Ligand SMILES: *[C@@H]1O[C@H](CO)[C@@H](O)[C@H](O)[C@H]1NC(C)=O
Ligand SMILES: *[C@@H]1O[C@H](CO)[C@@H](O)[C@H](O)[C@H]1NC(C)=O
Ligand SMILES: *[C@@H]1O[C@H](CO)[C@@H](O)[C@H](O)[C@H]1NC(C)=O
Ligand SMILES: *[C@@H]1O[C@H](CO)[C@@H](O)[C@H](O)[C@H]1NC(C)=O
Ligand SMILES: *[C@@H]1O[C@H](CO)[C@@H](O)[C@H](O)[C@H]1NC(C)=O
Ligand SMILES: *[C@@H]1O[C@H](CO)[C@@H](O)[C@H](O)[C@H]1NC(C)=O
């Protein structure tokens with residue numbers, strides 16, 4: 001006991017000394033190490049056999065900074081912050097300066113910018129225009145579909161419903177992201193198949209090797225509706241999870257369907273080519289609220305581990321998309337600590353993916369679809385808790401937190417009108433009346449709306465592995481698809497690439513032959 005205390009105290013002292021060093025030597029060494037690291041960066045021009053893309057939904061640069069400070073202080077580095085290459089992505093959509101997740105995921109995974117709230121169809125399709133979305137020319141082929149065409153395995157992991165905005169452009173084409181199940185497809189759009197059915201019945205959905213996330217209600221019919229108007233409950237009597245099993249059985253494919261921690265831990269990954277795991281009626285719970293017992297829900301890391309085990313069985317390679325979706329959900333509720341805890345959980349999953357792959361053959365990307373309005377304010381002392389009070393305002397003397405939002409819902413809007421005698425004034429709620437370090441705390445927002453809404457700033461893209469250097473400056477978001485296609489030599493690109501290479505070889509031979517001949 002005693003020695004435990006001594007060790008803890010010693011560690012505390014060491015930590016204070018290391019993290020709050022102020023001497024010149026400390027800073028010089030920090031920079032020297034960075035310089036040495038920079039000088040060692042080399043281009044990896046191998047072909048990317050495998051590609052893994054992590055999307056921290058709503059994980060803008062300020063969320064990453066706050067995650068870094070939360071995990072280890074200001075000079076800490078998250079694992080993906082040590083990747084050799086990075087750039088920024090411009091997230092605007094075909095029609096909006098500030099986008100949603102459906103159009104941004106479509107840009108990332110199909111290589112074309114499209115309209116807000118639409119999925120995997122080009123910008124000639126306006127939201128809800130079912131008829132236009134049925135035109136095959138509008139339908140965009142995703143990286144998952146391209147990977148399958150190239151003879152690789154493909155799949156995705158999400159903490160959201162498997163039919164939600166970020167994963168759906170991998171396999172679906174829909175004029176409205178809300179058409180996740182039949183009950184939300186309006187009568188005027190009955191010719192358009194809901195997103196869940198596209199996942200189970202159509203290509204490339206039915207060929208995906210890994211489908212892990214939530215959304216039982218959109219897949220399995222139920223008389224009980226969710227009380228959330230965003231959550232579609234299937235009404236056509238179908239059970240698409242059973243249909244998934246029947247489809248795999250009839251084709252003689254090796255599959256596993258899992259629903260909780262116990263099943264995810266015990267399925268035989270060595271004998272599974274198709275893995276479906278649906279762990280919740282709707283989105284998965286926040287990581288800190290998940291039940292870790294056998295009947296509970298897996299963490300994002302557990303899902304990534306299972307996904308890679310199944311996908312790496314394919315000797316040609318694989319494509320995997322992983323979405324940390326609850327970063328965005330928590331930001332929408334104005335709960336910054338939860339959002340940052342979710343972002344830290346995604347970093348754990350990135351660490352695991354790094355450990356399970358080789359940078360010689362696996363392009364690993366960490367990025368985001370769009371930002372939120374989170375900002376880091378005041379002049380808090382170095383080493384402060386990122387969730388604490390920054391200072392009292394010099395204007396009204398009322399304390400405020402280091403983190404705040406631009407636009408927020410009712411819980412984030414903390415102004416009230418005060419009347420004293422003949423005077424009426426607007427005052428701000430004192431942040432120090434609450435425990436601002438609690439998971440339940442809502443950071444203040446300047447402007448009130450129905451909820452905290454997306455930001456339009458650039459997001460960062462970090463990359464390691466083959467052709468990671470293709471991410472090097474300020475890029476368009478849809479460029480990611482094209483860079484990945486190039487790195488993995490997929491699609492028409494692989495043809496063009498080998499043609500170009502053959503042409504160069506031929507030309508070289510010709511010139512050489514001519515030279516040799518002219519010499520003689
Ligand atoms: C699966 O294969 C791996 C590697 O070949 C092996 O280490 C592991 O024991 C196998 N697991 C099962 C359940 O067969
Ligand atoms: C890899 O995946 C492709 C596309 O799904 C499939 O055609 C191929 O048979 C798989 N190869 C192996 C070795 O599993
Ligand atoms: C998230 O928060 C929980 C509860 O405080 C904590 O136990 C966990 O370590 C945090 N996760 C990460 C990845 O930091
Ligand atoms: C502001 O918060 C600090 C730290 O929580 C507290 O010590 C101080 O009393 C608060 N000041 C005001 C004016 O509320
Ligand atoms: C409000 O009342 C105070 C004193 O009662 C007076 O000095 C002041 O002029 C009044 N202000 C207005 C805006 O009527
Ligand atoms: C502060 O605490 C009160 C009482 O628990 C709660 O009702 C309120 O929502 C909290 N405020 C914020 C901004 O989280």
Ligand SMILES: [Zn+2]
Nearest residue numbers: 058101328332
């Ligand atoms: Zn969102």
